[in-house]
Amino acid sequence: MDNKEVDRLVSDENKHLKKLHQIVEDTLKAEKLIIYNLLNPPLEILSQGQKISDKVARFGGSWRFIILFGIVLTVWIFFNAVAVGFYEFDPYPFILMNLILSCIAALQAPVIMMSQNRQEEKDRMRGENDYLINLKAEMQIRSLHQKMDLLLEEQIKTLFDTQGKQFDLLKEINRKLDNLYTK
Template identity: 90%
Template sequence: MDNKEVERLVSDENEHLKKLHRIVEDTLKAEKLIIHNLLNPPLEILTQGQKISDKVARFGGSWRFIILFGIILSIWIVFNAIAIGVYKFDPYPFILMNLILSCIAALQAPVIMMSQNRQEEKDRMRSENDYLINLKAEMQIRSLQQKMDLLLEEQIKTLFETQEKQFDLLKEINLKLDKLHAK
């Protein structure tokens, strides 16, 4: 091998390394936005009404609320069933209690729906983050595949060049052997 061939091999190897560096740089640029969005999610700014709706939904959907409400209703019914005269403020069929229950249900339902809508928005944002994570993983896999393809391409190219040189050397050896046999 002469100096030109060595220089060409070194040049080819440098070009190969430059291709690998370009693939890595392109991958890092593409992932930068995704990583930024994952590390810096938008801050959630809650209004006073949203905070209240979350608290009402949290309390209204708890066992504590159910037990407390059951106790209050039981006391209400028992008191009005056994109270005498003036103290009986809501006699059977407990119309006032039914009115209060209807008002509570009418007010509580939209408040809980507001909280559920906000939770749905949070879930949507989480699924967007999951999508970004999956996209980042896919980009990394593609980058690895490109690197593998490039490496295989270079290996095959080098293998063919090596075989070509070996054939040339074999031809030279064969010629020299033919010359020696001819003498």
């Protein structure tokens, strides 16, 4: 091997390393925005109405509310069924109770829907974060594939160069053997 071949091999190796470094740099640049978005999610600023709707939805959808509401209704019905005269404020068809229940349902439903809409927005943001994480993983896999392809390309090139040199050596040996046989 002469100096030119050594210089060529070193130059090829440097080109190969530069390609690998470029792939890594490109991957890091592409991931920078994704990582920033994942580490710095937008702050959630809630208005007073949104805070109230979340609390109402949290309480209205709990076992505590169901049990408490069941107890209040049972006491209401029992008191009005047993009470007589002046103490009976809502007789048997319980019209006042039905009116109150309808009002509660009419007010509670939109408040719960507001809270559900906000939760849906949170779920959408979570989905976007999941997408960004998957995108980051895909970019890393793509980068690994590029590196592997580059390494395989370099190995194949080295293999062909080695085979070429071996072929040249075989020709040289064959020529020397022919010279020995002809003498």
